[in-house]
Amino acid sequence: MKKVVAQNPYRVRRDFRVCLKSIRAANVRRRRVFIEKRRKCRREVYLDTIQCRKAYIKRHYQAPQRTLYPEEVVLIPEHFGLELEQHVSSFFSAATNISQSNAKRIVIDFSNCQRVWPSAITFLCSFSQWVSALRKSEITVSHRPPSNPSAMRYLDHCGFLDYIGASKLVCSDSDDSLCDADIVKIKHEKSKGEDATVPFEEQVCEILRRCTDLTPEEIEIFNSVILTEIIINVTEHGMPIVDAGWWAIAQHHPKTGIVSICIADNGIGIRKSLMTGHQRFVLSREREDKPEAEGYFIRKALNENVSGAIDAAIKARPRKIFQSAQYAKGNRRGFGLHRIRDACKELGFRFSIVSNTGALMLDSSGREKLCKGFANKVFAGTMYHIIVPTKK
């Protein structure tokens, strides 16, 4: 027979109280952990927005702590530019050498150079702004003039000598191949307004009207879709906090049969730009955020509408409550590059993007000719380069 022991009711009550206390303590602990996790998550999201972008920009314009050599001479190749396929690799190797130079005085030596193209002029102008913002007065960039007089005349003609403040060329023999009506000289614009964009658009359209076989409708598509979206990209992403401005140049090359148009900014580049948005949670799972992956990120931005679709898709999920909403859910923001690529393909233009440590080049039928990431910078910010054939 089981012996029934009468329990002290006071003891039972005390045990119950102890038990309740421990449960409450566990709950408090769990709540604290939850709050800590939430705080961490919010902090991450906070960094993800404008503060993160600011940090990236600060780093972009922060000089690495290293000793500088007194002088470094960087030799410019014979043909410097992205316009012709055979010069692409020499352009990138020279661009890497210039961007990586570690001297107080960087001498860009044009002495061997036979021909400089608009893409190279854009690169040099954006680089000199980036260097001056990076090291203030610590670094100076100087230029050794080309021995070929026609290359020198071109530097003068495209506005590069004016831009760097070099003395104007005094030349007795004129060059018939250089016509002022064929060029929109390199300009560093600091305004986002129509005072800066409209004159450039009008001049470029005038060159296309005069020098190419494009119909008025095709020029309107170029102006409305391609130029508008590029300028929006450049002014929205390229100069949001640091007012570095943007560069634009366009030129008709009658002998090569092309019109080359370059628009560039000194922003943080496409990879870093994507990695500061909401889409970085998705993208970081696919590819590591390394300079060598820049080409991959440019392709992603061109083909898959990462900043719009992923952004919207994430916001559509109710569980991601901690992600702040900068734009309306489902807003088709982020299709700009996609539209530019489609329009270039439709019109038969070659389109390239060089951004920070990577490049992507498409041919006139929209096929990818090059998609590459480099360990070091090949461009200070992002350059959009369009090549319009003069004859269809």
Place this chain on the structure above:
Amino acid sequence: MKRVDVARDFHNRLTNRNSLQGDGNYTAEAFRRKFLGFLDSDVAWSNSAPAIVLDFEGVVKIGPSFANEAFAYFTKYAKPDAVLRKILISNASSVQLMIIKEELNAGYFKLR
């Protein structure tokens, strides 16, 4: 029926989606609120009668971002054809119409 001379009453270059783009002036959001705000409800789309005429005479260009924000926004209420029946666009160039139609077909909420 309401009639709006877009170039005179708003601007002749329709490019910026919102205040973050370009100089932040004359944005599609502002355009939509100013002229098409009365269409931002289910009731307004209950019938298919035309509600407004947008005269594009003098409009130099319209960008895809602007067209998307200003017009494709209404694809949440109606199909692209119905949007163009409700919002009549006159004197637009073939390219401007093409851009608007493309954006309407691409939609506002649809993800490619």
